[in-house]
Amino acid sequence: MPWKDGYTTSDEKTLADRDITWPDRHQCAFVLVVDLSVASRPEGITPSDLTTPSSQFGAQVGLPSLLEVLKRFGISATFATPAVMAELDPEIIGTILAEGHEVAAHGFKHEDVSQLSREEERSRIEAATDSLTRITGQRPAGWYSLPRQRDPFAVGTVSPHTIELLIAAGYTYMGNGLADDIPYYWVADVDTRSSLLTLPYYYHFDDQFFLMFPPPGLGSGLENPKPFLTNCLQEFDAQHQRGRYFSMVLHPHIIGFGHRMRLLETILSHVQEASGVWNPTASQCAHYWQTHYPADSVLHLEPSIWKDYPGSLS
């Protein structure tokens, strides 16, 4: 009998607000993620994705503007980087690192791995890791599998093997999971208690689902900056009050335009004015969590009481 297999990926209960502390008595953590993918389809980044005015805008205008704003506000970010994007433009990766940001892996080409064989997925993780290691000069600590705008579910795609393959490849954190709003352990194998620290993601704090969304061909392309702004500000305030964690995801080709940059400045000003905000990169946050809340001590792994019945889900 598998451990609540297919239903839960971690413990039955989260850590209570009162049990969470951040370094140097900070009140909450703020992790900013920049997604460098322009993939529109499950196959990942294709030549047609890269040869659009939007992609050109992201690389030439959006990204430099975003880096400028981050520098001006003194914010560290984590760049979820498909290996092919780093290969195509290694210089910008150097700039990102030089400005104190983190470069994490975001697939080989941000492909959907859920239908791949275990071996094929393993070799892609290896290729992406090798590529980013060579270009950045160090092994990426984190791996992302963020959603694409046209995905049927705004959650990101993984396979049943992804977490164990990432552990085997030496990754120390998975960048996006939805089972909590603080870092949590995603259990790969309950018998060996192997797990991978996972940082929270939620599509309500991801620019691509509010700004000209649904995308052309799928819907009417509604521009909803205010709901996006309100969601980010209210979640930040609520999580700050609870002493937890807030993370948002930005895409240079989306957030980089006109009024949207102003929206970002409003959010960053708000974060800046709040007291006791710790702004680590994702790997700094993961390192802190693994040191202060190691899986060995916080992961309970309650025994399953799930039963099999005829005519019911197994």
Next chain:
Amino acid sequence: MTGKATLDLQALREAVQVYRARYVHLDDFTYPPGTRIAVNLTLDFDTMLRRRFSHEPIMQLAKGEFGGRVGIWRLLELFESHAVKATLFTPGRICELYPQALAAALEAGHEIADHMWEHQVPADPDLEYDHLVKSTEALERFTGRRPVGTRSSHTAAFLKQLGYLYRSDGVADHLPYYVADAKGENMLLNLPFHYAIDDAMFFNFGWIESGPSGQRLADPESVLEMWWEAFERLYDQGSYLNICLHPFISGRALRIAMLDRLITKMNAIPGVWFPTCEELARYCLAHYPPPSNSP
């Protein structure tokens, strides 16, 4: 009117007469003195269990997992802080997935009601009955009491047979009403909830196979404003409001903050009653019983 048109109209009239005869609306309904409105806070505690049938991806299931791990606990804290009671419509299998949270809800005095064994009603009647019995018994074993309410489309005859007093599904009136099944039998009390007062309609991406083109992502502020306007109107009329919340949606910190503001506003005016669905159902059954000739 010519022959064909007359026949068309007659068919429509017969259909609507048969349909309307199934309903008993409570036109003279009033609350006990001092109460102007009953507000039922109802949690659909399904953690997206249903998505297993659709073979949805792992991350999507983790979205539901948030409800069991995090969201439910926050909602329980919220209700406690306002001293209000809620009803948890709970699939029987949640007893196996989230026993700690369910025990905490029970301890706090909330009602545990049925929400289908595995968040679906099987098409085959034998299997449907089997599922309803399993869910009813699982909840009874867990709580020590047989559930008396359901949020489901389960067959009314089965619900009556198993002792259910009410259903909360569909909205043929603002107020609670009675409805019989298609044969005009098995009349059951319904506590209506409207999809416009359902968090999943505003905050959940990809509601039941809707995909990106059908997305509807709102912010808490606009929903708060809408729900408050609905509440004010219904309060003025001495009516009823059922607020449907999913722990994996409303348990997010920004929405707990929004619900905190909403309940605070409601509690600040006189005559707002937050019963469990069972309490309200028993009030209706005692004071506005179904017609004595009802099936």
